[in-house]
Amino acid sequence: DGGITQSPKYLFRKEGQNVTLSCEQNLNHDAMYWYRQDPGQGLRLIYYSQIVNDFQKGDIAEGYSVSREKKESFPLTVTSAQKNPTAFYLCASRGQGINQPQHFGDGTRLSIL
Amino acid sequence: QKEVEQDPGPLSVPEGAIVSLNCTYSNSAFQYFMWYRQYSRKGPELLMYTYSSGNKEDGRFTAQVDKSSKYISLFIRDSQPSDSATYLCAMNEGNRDDKIIFGKGTRLHILP
Numbered sequence: 001d002g003g004i005t006q007s008p009k010y011l012f013r014k015e016g017q018n019v020t021l022s023c024e025q026n027l028n029h030d031a032m033y034w035y036r037q038d039p040g041q042g043l044r045l046i047y048y049s050q051i052v053n054d055f056q057k058g059d060i061a062e063g064y065s066v067s068r069e070k071k072e073s074f075p076l077t078v079t080s081a082q083k084n085p086t087a088f089y090l091c092a093s094r095g096q097g098i099n100q101p102q103h104f105g106d107g108t109r110l111s112i113l
Numbered sequence: 114q115k116e117v118e119q120d121p122g123p124l125s126v127p128e129g130a131i132v133s134l135n136c137t138y139s140n141s142a143f144q145y146f147m148w149y150r151q152y153s154r155k156g157p158e159l160l161m162y163t164y165s166s167g168n169k170e171d172g173r174f175t176a177q178v179d180k181s182s183k184y185i186s187l188f189i190r191d192s193q194p195s196d197s198a199t200y201l202c203a204m205n206e207g208n209r210d211d212k213i214i215f216g217k218g219t220r221l222h223i224l225p
Binding site: 004006040041042043045048058088090092099101102103104105106107109 | 121144145147149154155156157158159162164201203205207212213215216217218
């Protein structure tokens with residue numbers, strides 16, 4: 001089945017530790033996105049990538065980093081510089097063509113130990 | 114004024130009722146409008162996708178866009194307990210590099 005796979009489903013981070021969240025898609029989509037979702041705050045864009053080897057900061061990029069070495073993969077690293085990382089992280093992708101909608105994975109819940 | 118406003122709820126309705134969910138927006142350049150359904154601890158799932166003004170129907174769901182009033186709605190007919198979820202509206206202008214702007218979501222409870 002075509003879709004977006006995020007792993008792990010749950011992740012725990014110790015103080016001062018970097019952690020990486022995985023996002024893989026087999027939809028052949030060019031564009032990929034990372035969002036953070038907090039209760040009552042909606043979706044906030046962290047980073048996005050329109051094409052391989054290129055990515056742009058979203059609205060809340062500080063404390064996060066990404067890479068886009070392959071079309072199907074867009075991992076997100078939550079660095080120790082992100083002081084409030086506890087949240088639900090969502091990855092999305094979007095196909096080419098006239099204004100295709102975004103499709104989402106099932107998220108990773110990150111918590112601090 | 115926020116770009117997209119959506120009442121967070123919760124909205125509780127009895128099973129079988131018609132549900133009306135709404136969003137207002139301020140950017141008159143928005144042309145594409147989406148509704149997503151999100152169950153607890155899951156990612157948002159695309160329900161409806163419309164362009165410009167008018168109505169679009171898909172089964173029990175109808176999406177309505179009124180660009181003159183900058184107001185969009187999602188109607189759910191014959192609501193079921195399985196419709197209990199958070200519903201997010203989303204919209205954008207339609208340029209290649211523009212971002213999709215999401216509402217904060219409305220929590221809906223369908224009471225059996």
